[in-house]
Amino acid sequence: MHQYRSVFISDVHLGSADCQAEYLLDFLDNVRCETLYLVGDIIDLIAMQRRVHFPKSHQEVVQRLVRIAADGTRVIYVPGNHDEFLRNFCGQTLAGIQLLHKAVHTTADGRRFVVCHGDQFDQVVRCSPLLLLVGDRAHGLLLRLNRWFNLWRKLRKKPYWSLAAWVKTRIGQAKAFIQRFEMAALTAAERGQYDGYICGHIHSAGFRQGTGGLYCNDGDWVEHCTALVEGFDGSLDILHWSERPHIVESEPQPRRTPVPEWQPVGDQPLPGQVAARASRH
Structure with missing residues (x-):
């Protein structure tokens, strides 16, 4: 059992054929946290308008999330553009x-992060429905290839590996879009005087350190099977979960270290006094 202070997941896309529900169920069975953030596109209402695909494993994910909340974990749902109706x-x-338009998460080391799905930074979604339609169709084809590819890998007893993610990392236009998205989120965080931004939406997990904040993306459960996790010291990691769970990336260092509240008892010296005495000897 893996214990974390907070866990962030997004872009599960329940109701679509590309959702990796089995891996997510295994993740939820083996991870415990104080707060679970569902950072949008958990249910794919757009895909379900075209074709409803809601097998037993998808139903079990919903039941598991409700049970997690009933067992005492604080569960916060920030809807995205594919489950926009829930807004x-x-x-x-x-x-x-609890459903919120956005949340503010304070880490164990005192940093304040805005938590939102992130579709407000996607200029394609905001400005060009035609480009969105073309992009969705190409992405859908890539995901179908990904399904067949991983079925072949499973038959050969090989672990999950995202063909779709690999292809996207080799398309310069996709990489440029991701960079613009990251900078837009960082700019919004800095303007709001926050320490960073946590989101999903673009199916690309990772970190980017800005001049005044940290961008964090928790990835997805369609292509990458990733979550953002916070340790009890406030540290942040991207965790991949399939046949071989592992940390794929940790936040850039250095990060803020909490300042201890020293309360001298009796004749116990303060830390500065200890240092001064040591320097005299």
């Missing part, structure tokens, strides 16, 4: 899960 219920609590 109508933000400010309410459904089945023990």
Whole structure:
């Protein structure tokens, strides 16, 4: 059992054929946390308008999330563009899960992060429905190839590996878009005087250190099977979960170190006094 202070997952896309629900169920069975953030596109209502694909494993994910909330974990749901309908219920609590337009998460070391799906930074979604349609179709084809490729790998007893993610990292236009998206999120965080931004949406997990903040993307459960996890010291890591769970990236260093609250008892010296005495000897 893996214990974390906070866990962030997004872009599960329940209701679509590309959702890696089995890996997510295994993750939820083996991870415990104080706060679980569902950072949008958990349910793919757009895909379900075209074709409903909601097998037993998808139903079990929903049931598991409700059970996690009932067992005492704080569960916060920040809807995205594929489950945008749920934004109508933000400010309410459904089945023990709190729905918010955005959240502010304070890490154990005192940093404040905005938590939001991130579709507001996607200029394609905001400005060009035609480009979005073309992009969605190409992406859908790539995901179908990814399904067949990993079925072949499973038959050969090989672990999950994302063909779709590999292809996208070799397309210069895709990499440039990701960089613009990251900088837009960092700029928004800095303007709001936050220490960083946590989001999903673009199916590309990772970190980017800005001049005044840290961008964090928790990835997805369609191509990468990743989550952002916070340790009890406030450290942040990207965790990949399939047949071989492992940390794929840790936040850039240095990060803020909490300052201890020293309370001298009796004749116990303060830390500065200890250092001064040591320098005299």
